[in-house]
Amino acid sequence: MRKNTEAYLGFAVMWKEEKFLLHAEKSIKEEFSDFKEESEIFEPPFCSYYYEEMGKPLFKKFVITGTVMDKSKIVDIKKISMMIEDSLRINGKRTVNVDPFYIDKQQLVVSTSKYRGNRIYMGDGVFVELELFYHHGSFHPFVWTYADYKDHIPFFNRIRDAL
Numbered sequence: 001m002r003k004n005t006e007a008y009l010g011f012a013v014m015w016k017e018e019k020f021l022l023h024a025e026k027s028i029k030e031e032f033s034d035f036k037e038e039s040e041i042f043e044p045p046f047c048s049y050y051y052e053e054m055g056k057p058l059f060k061k062f063v064i065t066g067t068v069m070d071k072s073k074i075v076d077i078k079k080i081s082m083m084i085e086d087s088l089r090i091n092g093k094r095t096v097n098v099d100p101f102y103i104d105k106q107q108l109v110v111s112t113s114k115y116r117g118n119r120i121y122m123g124d125g126v127f128v129e130l131e132l133f134y135h136h137g138s139f140h141p142f143v144w145t146y147a148d149y150k151d152h153i154p155f156f157n158r159i160r161d162a163l
Helices: 018-031 048-054 071-087 147-151 153-162
Strands: 006-015 035-038 059-070 096-103 107-112 120-123 126-135 138-141
Touching: 006 018, 006 048, 006 071, 018 059, 018 071, 018 096, 035 153, 059 071, 059 153, 071 096, 071 107, 071 120, 071 126, 096 153, 126 153, 138 153, 147 153
Parallel strands: none
Antiparallel strands: 006 059, 006 096, 035 059, 096 107, 107 126, 120 126, 126 138
16 A cells, blocks of 8 residues: 555445345445455444434444555545445435545545535535544544544554554
């Protein structure tokens, strides 16, 4: 992996019904690669934003693919993940939420289609947000870092160590 331009591709996947998770995972693997690592399944904190669209309870996990990506491709990857979500919609509502991210030895960066003041616009309706940075032996969050990323810092540290 080149120092500054390449990283491992990962996904935060959220779902209500397992059958939609399985379809989303199949699509991710077909588009990118098999999963090298997966976090445990958990109920995400502070996810009421998604309840009206997806129902509840919701479940989530982080997966790391075997794909080493060029960081500049995150816009294209986010667009593919949105197509995966769209292919699994029922009555216009998402059944899965698929957010790609990349992780290298220094940072974890998430892509999203939603704007907030701390996000950087990359083009084609895609923004990125630095969620975690590595310093003094561990990843660290920012004030805006989502709770589920904060809660899984040991998982991301393990991934970083494997790099």
